Amino acid sequence: MNVAILGSGQWGRSLAMLTAEAGHQPMMGYRGDPPRGFQGSPNLAALCREVELVIVAVPAHEVRGLLDVARPGPQNRVVLATRGLEPETGRWLSQVVLDETSCLRVGALAGPAIASEISARRPSAMVAASAFDEVAALTQKALHSPICRIYTSNDLVGVEMAGALVRVLAVAVGVADALQLGVGVQAVVVTRGLAEGRRLGKALGAAEGTFSGLSGVGELVAAGKHPEHPGTSVGKRLAVQGGADEGIAREAAALLTLAKRYKVNLPLTEAVGAIAAGKIKPRLAIDMLMRREATSE
Amino acid sequence: MPPDPSTAAPPRPPPSAALPAGISVDELRASLLLRARARLSALPDADVADLLSEAVFLERRRFADARGGLSPEDEDERRAVERASRAVHLSRREQEAALLALVDDYVGQIHNRFSPRTYRFATTVLPGGLSRLLQAGELRGLVGGAHDPLQRIRIEGDLPRLQRLVRSHTLMLTPTHLSNLDSPLIGYALYAAGLPPFIYGAGLNLFSNPLMAFFMSRLGAYTVDRRKRHQLYKDTLKDYSTESVLRGRHSLFFPGGTRARSGEVEQGVKKGLLGTGLIAWQEALRIERAGGPKARDVLVVPCTLTYAMVLEAETLIEDALKESGQRRYIISDDAFSEPRTIATFAQQILALDASVIVRFGDPVDLFGNPVDEAGRSLGHAGEPIDPRAYVCDAEGVVQEDPQRDRVYTAALSRALVQAWSRDNTAMETHLAAFAAYRLLCLRTPRRSTWERMFLSEEERTLPRSALLAAIGALRDRLDALVSAGQLRAALPEGPKRDAETLSLALDRFGRFHREACLSAVGADGVRVAPKLALYYSNRLAHYGLQDVALDVPAAPRPLVESP
Numbered sequence: 087m088n089v090a091i092l093g094s095g096q097w098g099r100s101l102a103m104l105t106a107e108a109g110h111q112p113m114m115g116y117r118g119d120p121p122r123g124f125q126g127s128p129n130l131a132a133l134c135r136e137v138e139l140v141i142v143a144v145p146a147h148e149v150r151g152l153l154d155v156a157r158p159g160p161q162n163r164v165v166l167a168t169r170g171l172e173p174e175t176g177r178w179l180s181q182v183v184l185d186e187t188s189c190l191r192v193g194a195l196a197g198p199a200i201a202s203e204i205s206a207r208r209p210s211a212m213v214a215a216s217a218f219d220e221v222a223a224l225t226q227k228a229l230h231s232p233i234c235r236i237y238t239s240n241d242l243v244g245v246e247m248a249g250a251l252v253r254v255l256a257v258a259v260g261v262a263d264a265l266q267l268g269v270g271v272q273a274v275v276v277t278r279g280l281a282e283g284r285r286l287g288k289a290l291g292a293a294e295g296t297f298s299g300l301s302g303v304g305e306l307v308a309a310g311k312h313p314e315h316p317g318t319s320v321g322k323r324l325a326v327q328g329g330a331d332e333g334i335a336r337e338a339a340a341l342l343t344l345a346k347r348y349k350v351n352l353p354l355t356e357a358v359g360a361i362a363a364g365k366i367k368p369r370l371a372i373d374m375l376m377r378r379e380a381t382s383e
Numbered sequence: 384m385p386p387d388p389s390t391a392a393p394p395r396p397p398p399s400a401a402l403p404a405g406i407s408v409d410e411l412r413a414s415l416l417l418r419a420r421a422r423l424s425a426l427p428d429a430d431v432a433d434l435l436s437e438a439v440f441l442e443r444r445r446f447a448d449a450r451g452g453l454s455p456e457d458e459d460e461r462r463a464v465e466r467a468s469r470a471v472h473l474s475r476r477e478q479e480a481a482l483l484a485l486v487d488d489y490v491g492q493i494h495n496r497f498s499p500r501t502y503r504f505a506t507t508v509l510p511g512g513l514s515r516l517l518q519a520g521e522l523r524g525l526v527g528g529a530h531d532p533l534q535r536i537r538i539e540g541d542l543p544r545l546q547r548l549v550r551s552h553t554l555m556l557t558p559t560h561l562s563n564l565d566s567p568l569i570g571y572a573l574y575a576a577g578l579p580p581f582i583y584g585a586g587l588n589l590f591s592n593p594l595m596a597f598f599m600s601r602l603g604a605y606t607v608d609r610r611k612r613h614q615l616y617k618d619t620l621k622d623y624s625t626e627s628v629l630r631g632r633h634s635l636f637f638p639g640g641t642r643a644r645s646g647e648v649e650q651g652v653k654k655g656l657l658g659t660g661l662i663a664w665q666e667a668l669r670i671e672r673a674g675g676p677k678a679r680d681v682l683v684v685p686c687t688l689t690y691a692m693v694l695e696a697e698t699l700i701e702d703a704l705k706e707s708g709q710r711r712y713i714i715s716d717d718a719f720s721e722p723r724t725i726a727t728f729a730q731q732i733l734a735l736d737a738s739v740i741v742r743f744g745d746p747v748d749l750f751g752n753p754v755d756e757a758g759r760s761l762g763h764a765g766e767p768i769d770p771r772a773y774v775c776d777a778e779g780v781v782q783e784d785p786q787r788d789r790v791y792t793a794a795l796s797r798a799l800v801q802a803w804s805r806d807n808t809a810m811e812t813h814l815a816a817f818a819a820y821r822l823l824c825l826r827t828p829r830r831s832t833w834e835r836m837f838l839s840e841e842e843r844t845l846p847r848s849a850l851l852a853a854i855g856a857l858r859d860r861l862d863a864l865v866s867a868g869q870l871r872a873a874l875p876e877g878p879k880r881d882a883e884t885l886s887l888a889l890d891r892f893g894r895f896h897r898e899a900c901l902s903a904v905g906a907d908g909v910r911v912a913p914k915l916a917l918y919y920s921n922r923l924a925h926y927g928l929q930d931v932a933l934d935v936p937a938a939p940r941p942l943v944e945s946p
Contacts, residue, residue, distance in 0.1 A: 138777075157762075157764075159762070159768060159772060160750075160768055160769065160770060160772035160773045161772035161773075161777070185763065186763060187762070187763060188752060188760075188762035188763060188768045190750060190773065190790075190791065190794055191773075191787075217790045217793075218786070218787050218790050219784075219786045219787070220784055220786075220787055
């Protein structure tokens, strides 16, 4: 099977490696210098015409622009290996695919697989989700190998939501770590983050167990354990150096808008949003979270 | 109200070359039995037994629950079910034979033996007959003498394009559904728009009214008996629709299923019949690949019906409030039981300008993509795309995948819902009812919807000035929605537009319902009938109008909140 991977950064190359490991021919779509060790083309549109499966592996804010150039069509299945919401619009990335292209068969890939660990051939696992069974199955076929297990799911909403929320919650993990608040607080962030994910997921119509799976808790645990996780790194930087992070602030704001629409309470996300927007010091945010009214679990 | 540029005077139907050929019932029976046999042969033994048991069980219950005894037709059906029941404990072969015998009966019940000859007769006689009917009786004066009342039905949309597409494509027309008047209205609108007849599934209950039956049987209707709930009957109906589309017959069905109980523009659709277009098209592609004729592409045409007033509003909103729409699927004793009531209502509503609008929306392909003038699918940037790529492999072979097709149909249904919402037309009755019901909510914030239905006369009487201010504030937001293409409006313009809106709404509401939705109380008050106000205001739900800040009218006296 020919698989196009759009994006030749570290994550894109890791996915190409997994594709080759699964016995398929990865074709990398790149801009700039061709990636070493893989076949590819800078002509993204031509690449999309040649393959069934297109995996997108660029940062969330670049997805729309990339699709505008690549123009996947009705014959393609597009799988987003990028977590989060589109920062500028707060839209789900699968929705961006539907906005920008005539491709309907869309999926998402998420879970605690970290590029550097894949490169080191360490075992990992991810979940491929799509409303179309065939898209999830095709992604599984393209990436499943002895070094990476791919599970399928048809809960695209749940997996995308988990991916977006974990990016924000990972910041809280980083803050707690940098402030040396102890292992207990990190565990609280994970478990109460899980509660937020379940509440929001339920409101959005996601399956109940999705946030407890690889894309939610799985990735959140990885964020706590991996020193270079992007979300955790942002949290540490904000806790130590102060300042703001526009991308995380926008994503948190988008999640909170969604939560407001569905009348869901997300206190941790709200705190991270305020920290990332530079509106509140991390230590004060933790203090305010702890002083909230006592409630039942 | 400015004229819609796409709304020319309704053209007379051309001598249509697109009239569908009649299908003999024997030919149809053979095709549908073939489909049923293929489906049964793919099922495991246990599922075949279940299918038969379910049909027998649900049908027996229907006969047992029948009020007032069984009709002769029902007696025939009961005997057929009892014959089938004997196979429940026999072999698979005998069970299949029993199921096929039931399918055989159902085909006869569903099919209407539509013929072009009948259609030509109907289109010659029917419009005149309908006009005469509407002008008859003591209410003749209301319809304005020389005017043909049917000319008051506004038919909008790109009609020339539809007239072209109907010759090259198979069209599935998918209207919103508010009233039992929808069926004859659509039948007339197709005729007036210069389009050939579309076949459609009309509920059996519509045929029980002689006046409606007259129109139904002449407008290409086939019969849908919604009392039959078992899967075998539903599958036969879907096969009927699939077979019709495959044979290039234009079809019409209400994807919302039943009349919208709450008065809202439908926010979801039943996907069963909608999905038959995709099934039929893929069958046509397979036939083409096997050397058969070129597959005729299928397009879906959203259609939005808007009424200033709905005859059955009182019964429908009662049903919505009881939250038992599913159980009371068929309302048999609403305002539609009386032929005279229908005629009177039709006379009343057609006496008013722009009170009934039929808008044919822009056609989309089976995946919800827009199409160009020639009916070719377009991508998001307006580039032509090949819809076959959604279902075929690189070699052009159709890949069977029912799960995929269900998701595609869900995408199509979302496109339909968006189109209905865009093509919905706000009228003065909707706007005034929305303003009034919103003010009642603001005045009684702690009451539940149900409690609000039982407010005292004082509580539900609003100061006219507050209502006018609310109409004004809502109108501003509404105009912004219209400018953004998210809604259409047929509302008064000019410096006195808000007063005129209220005055027109009061006039219209005063014409038919037992209790007017809004009625003037002295010079300064307007009394609100909460149920009807909720019903008519729901037509503007889902546009964010509830976020418009309105001044809360003072309560006439201290309110005693319920505990």
